[in-house]
Amino acid sequence: MSEIFYSQAIRDALREEMARDERVLLLGEDIAGYGGAFRVTRGLVEQFGPERIRNTPISENSIVGVAVGSAMLGARPIVEIMFMDFITLAIDQLFNHAAKFRFMFGEQVTLPIVIRTPSGGRRGYGPTHSQSLESLFMSMPGIKIAAPSTPHDAKGMLKSAIRDNNPVLFVENKSLYGTRGEVPDEDYVVPLGSAKVVREGSHVTVISYSQMVQECLRAAQMLERDGVSAEVIDLRTLNPLDMDTLCRSIEKTGRVVLAEEGHRTGGVCAEIGFQLFEKLYYYLDAPIKRVAALDVPVPASPVLEKFVLPDHQDVYEAVKEVLAEV
Amino acid sequence: MSDIESRQLLSYYRTMLLIREFESRLDKFFVDGRLHGTTHPCTGQEATAVGACAGIRPTDYVVSNHRGHGHFIAKTGTPERLMAELFGKATGVSGGRGGSQHIADIASGFLASNGITGGGLPIAAGAALSIKMQGRDQVVLCFFGDGAANQGTFHESVNMAAIWKLPLILFCENNLYAMSTPFNDAFPVSNVSDRADGYAMPGKIIDGNDVCVVRDAVREAARHVRSGAGPYLVEALTYRHCGHSKSDGCEYRPDAEEAEWALKDPIKLLRKKLLDAVPQQEIDSIEQAVRNEIDEAVAFALDSPQPSTDDLEGSIWAN
Numbered sequence: 001m002s003e004i005f006y007s008q009a010i011r012d013a014l015r016e017e018m019a020r021d022e023r024v025l026l027l028g029e030d031i032a033g034y035g036g037a038f039r040v041t042r043g044l045v046e047q048f049g050p051e052r053i054r055n056t057p058i059s060e061n062s063i064v065g066v067a068v069g070s071a072m073l074g075a076r077p078i079v080e081i082m083f084m085d086f087i088t089l090a091i092d093q094l095f096n097h098a099a100k101f102r103f104m105f106g107e108q109v110t111l112p113i114v115i116r117t118p119s120g121g122r123r124g125y126g127p128t129h130s131q132s133l134e135s136l137f138m139s140m141p142g143i144k145i146a147a148p149s150t151p152h153d154a155k156g157m158l159k160s161a162i163r164d165n166n167p168v169l170f171v172e173n174k175s176l177y178g179t180r181g182e183v184p185d186e187d188y189v190v191p192l193g194s195a196k197v198v199r200e201g202s203h204v205t206v207i208s209y210s211q212m213v214q215e216c217l218r219a220a221q222m223l224e225r226d227g228v229s230a231e232v233i234d235l236r237t238l239n240p241l242d243m244d245t246l247c248r249s250i251e252k253t254g255r256v257v258l259a260e261e262g263h264r265t266g267g268v269c270a271e272i273g274f275q276l277f278e279k280l281y282y283y284l285d286a287p288i289k290r291v292a293a294l295d296v297p298v299p300a301s302p303v304l305e306k307f308v309l310p311d312h313q314d315v316y317e318a319v320k321e322v323l324a325e326v
Numbered sequence: 327m328s329d330i331e332s333r334q335l336l337s338y339y340r341t342m343l344l345i346r347e348f349e350s351r352l353d354k355f356f357v358d359g360r361l362h363g364t365t366h367p368c369t370g371q372e373a374t375a376v377g378a379c380a381g382i383r384p385t386d387y388v389v390s391n392h393r394g395h396g397h398f399i400a401k402t403g404t405p406e407r408l409m410a411e412l413f414g415k416a417t418g419v420s421g422g423r424g425g426s427q428h429i430a431d432i433a434s435g436f437l438a439s440n441g442i443t444g445g446g447l448p449i450a451a452g453a454a455l456s457i458k459m460q461g462r463d464q465v466v467l468c469f470f471g472d473g474a475a476n477q478g479t480f481h482e483s484v485n486m487a488a489i490w491k492l493p494l495i496l497f498c499e500n501n502l503y504a505m506s507t508p509f510n511d512a513f514p515v516s517n518v519s520d521r522a523d524g525y526a527m528p529g530k531i532i533d534g535n536d537v538c539v540v541r542d543a544v545r546e547a548a549r550h551v552r553s554g555a556g557p558y559l560v561e562a563l564t565y566r567h568c569g570h571s572k573s574d575g576c577e578y579r580p581d582a583e584e585a586e587w588a589l590k591d592p593i594k595l596l597r598k599k600l601l602d603a604v605p606q607q608e609i610d611s612i613e614q615a616v617r618n619e620i621d622e623a624v625a626f627a628l629d630s631p632q633p634s635t636d637d638l639e640g641s642i643w644a645n
Contacts, residue, residue: 025459051459057489062448062482069389069452072437074460077452092479096442097449103642105430105438106421110644142642165644 002185007040007177009151010116013158014041014078016187018048021076024162025052027063028080037082038118038177060089067113068097076112078162084119084171085128091136098167099142110165114158119147120173120211120261121309126300132210132262132293137169138238138271144192145238147171149213151181153236156190164192173211173261195242197249201231204319205249207272208259209235212291212310216259219315230319238268246272247279254285255325257318261309264292286325289318332603336612338380338537339596341403342372343616345396346593348405351620352395352412356572361412365426368396370535370567373592374499375400375469377540378562382467382495382548387457389450389468390439392427393499393566397469402434409623415630422633437466443504444477446470447496451483454492454557465493465551467544473504475518484557488525491556495547498561499534505570506578519561527557534562535592567591 004012018024026041032055035042045053056063060081067077081087087094094115101109121130137145146161146168148154154172161168198213199220208216213234220230231249235242250256256276258269269290276288291310299305327335349369355361368375375396379388390397398419399405411418412426419429427441438449450468457464474480475498487494498518502509515521522529528550532543540562547558565587569576576584600609 057482057485059482059486062451062479062486065445065448065479065483066452066455066486069437069449069454070456070459071452072432072449073387073453073456075452075456092442092445093448096445097438097440100428101430101438102644104420104424104428105432106419106423107641107644108420108430108432141639 001182003180004151004183005177006151006154006179006181007038009155009183010040010158010172011042011044013155013162014044015047017159017162018044018052023074023076024078025054025075026078026080027054027056027067029056029058029082031055031080036080038174040177041080060086061093064090064093064115065097068093068101068111071111071113072109076162078114078116081115081117083129084117084133085131087115087117087133094143094167095140099140103142111167112165113167114161114170115167116170116172118172118174120175121298121305122175124300124302124305127297130298132173132260134169134171134238135262135267135271138268142167143239144168145171146192146236147173147210147238148236149176149210149234151179152183153190155183156188157192157236159189160192163189168192171210175211190236192237193240193242195236195245196234197231197245198234199230199232201229201253203229203253204231204255204257204322205246205253206230206232206257206259206315206319207235207246208232209238209268210261212259212261215310215312216315218312219319222312222316223319228319228323241272241275243275243279246276250276250280251283254283255322256284256288257291257315257322258288259291259310259315261293263295264290265295267292286322289322291315291318327603332600335596335600336604336608338376339600339609340612340616341376341400342537342593342596343613344405344619345372345375345399347616347620348399348409348623349395351624353572363425364571364573365412366393366571367568368393368566370587370591371499371501371564372396373537373596374497374534374540374562374564377537378467378469378497378544380537380541381544382465385435386464386548387435387437387453387466389437389446389453389466391446391470391474392439392441392443393471394427394429394439394469397439398429398431398436401436402431405620405623406626407431410627410630413627413630414633415627416633417626417630444470444474444479447474447479447483451487451492451494454487454494455490457493458490463552465495465548467495467497469497469499471504472498472500472502472509472518473507473512475521476504476512484525487557488527491554493551494557495544495551496557496559497544498559499564500561501564501566503570503579517561519559522559525557527559529559529561531561531563534564535590535595537592537596565590
């Protein structure tokens with residue numbers, strides 16, 4: 001085991017998978033010498049050269065389209081979209097082609113593509129550099145969504161994503177890059193589609209993913225001081241969803257809080273909350289509660305940003321409300 | 327005309343006629359109510375499809391667009407599974423899931439077509455990138471219309487292909503209208519090929535209704551891109567003798583213009599040329615053979631089973 005940064009875990013996964021499989025290549029803006037806006041790919045061009053660590057012009061839509069076309073002829077491309085906000089420029093190629101080609105061409109093609117992208121706020125970057133847009137992808141069949149919260153899962157899930165034969169959106173909340181965690185020294189993978197109980201508890205199930213898991217764990221500690229035992233589940237993958245792990249926990253606790261950094265309306269929690277309602281209505285002792293960003297753009301001012309984005313305090317209060325229901 | 331040349335022309339004639347007959351049959355089926363959905367016919371543009379595919383090798387790749395029946399038949403040589411696709415059958419080239427504008431036949435090198443204008447350009451550039459990185463000597467022929475040349479993907483993909491010197495032939499079928507919008511309303515330049523300079527690549531404008539001119543231009547382009555010199559733009563001037571899609575009556579086009587282009591029908595022009603070189607009965611027998619082949623394609627489509635709905639949701643994922 002070694003303790004490494006989240007960004008290092010991503011870099012190690014890229015390095016190991018590129019050494020393992022020569023079909024893997026990286027495409028993105030400023031990813032070669034500069035190492036990407038968050039320096040995640042720093043040092044890779046020295047090892048693998050500019051053909052495989054391929055700097056692109058600022059052309060998000062066609063970078064993704066090029067990835068799709070290259071995958072059709074045997075490549076396994078990984079695209080870095082510098083900020084998740086910029087993925088809106090590539091939605092055409094992602095939704096119309098990457099997500100559909102396999103199905104609409106009668107399963108003639110496989111598209112092993114990974115789209116890595118930093119999401120989220122809490123850095124004061126303002127409305128077009130702070131978004132968490134993963135919920136858009138939940139309503140688009142054909143793209144898996146991974147959003148790990150620890151260096152361990154980031155490395156293991158990125159390896160799974162690269163070895164997967166489907167398009168995978170790999171969401172890296174930028175607040176996580178500087179967090180540290182234990183990572184095995186030997187090769188390992190974390191399969192996509194498996195949620196993880198990261199804290200056991202009996203009174204309430206708190207479900208989240210990516211950076212919000214850290215907020216939920218902090219809230220759980222605060223709740224423990226109040227005598228509340230919160231079970232925290234890290235979804236890790238949003239598509240496919242591991243409903244079994246969620247159901248097992250809720251059958252035990254009967255109470256649910258969901259938390260995400262994205263907008264409240266039509267968000268990840270909205271979808272999962274409804275699925276839980278459909279499956280577990282008779283197990284629920286209280287209405288399902290969600291914690292999410294306000295339905296306004298993420299502002300730049302630290303005061304406003306903190307007000308708009310959810311944190312551990314919001315999770316703590318939501319749990320208290322859910323427990324207050326009889 | 328040498329014997330080899332006339333054989334070649336007969337073969338082009340046969341394929342062009344196959345495309346024309348295929349689409350005129352579709353038209354009838356829509357009128358009869360036997361087909362539903364929509365289709366974008368290429369009637370009048372058969373010389374670009376056949377000429378361009380004749381200019382590349384069978385091992386090269388094609389990326390097509392929404393108006394792709396001609397490209398498909400020219401590249402794969404067979405109308406059967408395309409006809410089945412139009413009927414939504416399990417034996418269709420896309421298993422009945424794609425319909426008219428979402429077709430692929432990877433084994434024949436027909437990589438993709440799709441309904442997003444300009445959507446195929448980055449796909450073609452990506453395929454060309456794989457070819458280059460794997461050190462293979464194939465090329466990608468990407469068909470697109472004048473309308474697509476105003477999409478952001480045109481600039482983005484052509485630019486990438488040019489800086490990376492990808493083996494990509496950009497084949498623009500300029501039929502003078504982007505749906506109903508005349509070329510001059512959408513372009514500040516006179517020709518799509520005027521834009522080639524901006525990417526430091528050759529841009530050649532040709533008569534798209536002469537199949538031999540098209541073939542020769544694409545041959546030259548293929549030589550250029552195969553040598554590693556980067557992409558090459560061919561702009562073929564042509565005209566669709568029909569609406570943009572089956573619901574379009576073409577009210578926006580002047581009658582005189584339509585009449586002028588009707589005289590330049592590529593099939594009529596080629597037939598006239600062939601009559602000077604081969605006996606009339608040879609042409610007649612090709613025309614009969616084409617009708618038979620389309621009859622067989624229709625029979626195949628009608629006799630084919632409907633697609634299964636089992637595990638449709640599971641089928642979106644590859645193992």
